[in-house]
Amino acid sequence: MILLQNISFGFPGGNLLFNHINITIQSHSRSALVGSNGTGKSTLLKIIAGEIQSSEGTVNIDGDIFYVPQIFGNCNHLTIAECLKIDQKLHALQKITDGEVDEIYFETLNDDWDIEERSHQALEYWGLGNFKL
Structure with a gap:
C-alpha cells in the first residue's frame, strides 16, 4: 500500500508545486497519475520512490517502490x-x-x-x- 499524507513540495526559491496531497493506493491495484506538463507528476513519483523529500507531509509504503525516469x-x-x-x-x-x-x-x-x-x-x-x- 502507498499512503501519502499532507504532501507538499516547492523548489527552493520557487513557488509551491503542489500542496496538501493525500492519496491511498491499495496493494495490487492499478492507478494512473494524469496531468498537464509541469504540474508535478514526476516530482510526486520521485517523492514516493524516496529520491527527493517533500517539503511537508509523510509517505508510508508497504513494499518496494521502483521509479523508472521518464528521460532515461x-x-x-x-x-x-x-x-x-x-x-x-x-x-x-x-x-x-x-x-x-x-x-x-x-x-x-x-x-x-x-x-x-x-x-x-x-x-x-x-x-x-x-x-x-
Whole structure:
C-alpha cells in the first residue's frame, strides 16, 4: 500500500508545486497519475520512490517502490536490474543458490526469494520478456 499524507513540495526559491496531497493506493491495484506538463507528476513519483523529500507531509509504503525516469539517458550504461535497483538482491540470490552462506547475502536478499521470478513476470507483462535483467 502507498499512503501519502499532507504532501507538499516547492523548489527552493520557487513557488509551491503542489500542496496538501493525500492519496491511498491499495496493494495490487492499478492507478494512473494524469496531468498537464509541469504540474508535478514526476516530482510526486520521485517523492514516493524516496529520491527527493517533500517539503511537508509523510509517505508510508508497504513494499518496494521502483521509479523508472521518464528521460532515461542517465541510465543508458546500467542493466535493467541496476536501473530498478534490484541488482544487489539478484546478486545475493545467485550467491546463495551457488552455495555461499555469508550472512550479508541473506541480509541483502531480505527473504525476497522470488525477486527474480517476479521481475521476469513484470518484464513479460510490459512486453519486454525478451530482455535480460
